[in-house]
Amino acid sequence: MQASAEGSYIVLPLNDEKTRADCLFSVNGKDFIVYIEEINQHAKHSTPVIQISWNLKSILVCNQTGTSLLDLKSPFSNKFLQNIAKLISESSSEASQHPTGKGDFLISAKILDQIEHIGWDKLVGVSSDFSEISLQALDKANRQHVLNVKLKSGNLEFIADFPLSFAFTWDEDKTVKDIYESFLNQIEDFQEFWDVMEELDNACWVLEPENPSRKATYRKIAVVPNVSLKIDVDPKHPRLFPAITWLGSESMVFSFREKVLDRIEVSIFFSFKTILILIVLFLQLWENVEPIHSNLERLLDLTLPSKEERKDDVDNYDLTCCICYTERLNGEVPSKTCDNPQCGQSFHNYCLYEWLRSLIQTRRQGNKVFGTCPVCEQPISCKPPENQ
Secondary structure (H helix, E strand, O other): OEEOOOOEEEEEEOOOOOOEEEEEEEEOOEEEEEEEEEEOOOOOOOEEEEEEOHHHHHHHOOOOOOOOOOOOOOOOOHHHHHHHHHHHHHHHHHHHOOHHHHHHHHHHHHHHHHHHHOOHHHEEEEOOOOOEEEEEEEOOOOOEEEEEEEEEOOEEEEEEOOOOOOOOOOOOOOOHHHHHHHHHHHHHHOHHHHHHHHHHHHHOOEEEOOOOOOOOOEEEEEEEOOEEEEEEOOOOOOOOOOEEEEEEOHHHHHHHHHHHHHHHHHHOOOOOOOHHHHHHHHHHHOOOOOOHHHHHHHHHOOOOOOHHHHHHOOOOOOOOOOOOOOOOEOOEOOOEEOOOOOOOOEEOHHHHHHHHHOOOOOEEEOOEEEEEOOOOOOEEEEOOOOOO
């Protein structure tokens, strides 16, 4: 055993060459384990690999002294090891002067110590100050999911790639295993939702989101040139009829709505045509066991375009805004289309709204602005962007 002013230490070699060792440091009445491995033993300046226990990490992050460990020729020299003992001593003193921060780090250390109960392969990231960790899991379809656990003012915050908030209440009696098991259970709850969204992504031409995350509950899909459909899926009941919003040329959108109603009215021939009955029968036409796109194709009596069709029919499915001349603005594609059949140009809602606002003859009625198309000067209208 070697002793210094800061504490004592014991070196336990792990191989005959003495290039790997466990070092037990006793500082201020506490024990800390440090694993040291010497790389490039015969080089002029050897760079050691150092792995330390979590209770030591929890106080080293408080260190403000900057004691250097890497400027020595040998990581097993007395001076090197004395420097480690000095660093531990200084860090312990620094941490004790900041009890709130120390408490946070001790909680972090407790969490990290429990990782072994779920497996180190589940840990995919640790922040530099040990206040945040990332855990991963694969679902039945081999999709990767990540849960970020963040320590803030003595409490834990959870961020998961779920369509709904990660539901977990943390207290001192809970463990990382409890967190991870809840994570796995909630992944299982959303399996069908992710399956449904993948069916849409694989079968349809998805306009938005451009790169869907696991959180996204909607898809905007192309229907025909100048018409798209926004589909909002309920994460708890993904197979049920979703909320849909038609976007594009008002005249063409109207014709699609009429087509759906015509199909319903055929089904209720000789029945009372009340709104309630229409809704009930519409839902009856929806087959919950079928994919969403298959139901839509049956109701609309058409085949929805796929990503491959876009490559073959670029001209008919041009998504360039005729005001800003770009396809995407803040991730959104043009959603407003001129009703003039000889024009049919598309615009981002934001671009068209700002354009119409700049015209003297533009008038406002309710939540809409009315003016003229920037291309053909025929009447056109739009609502303010959602963030205005």
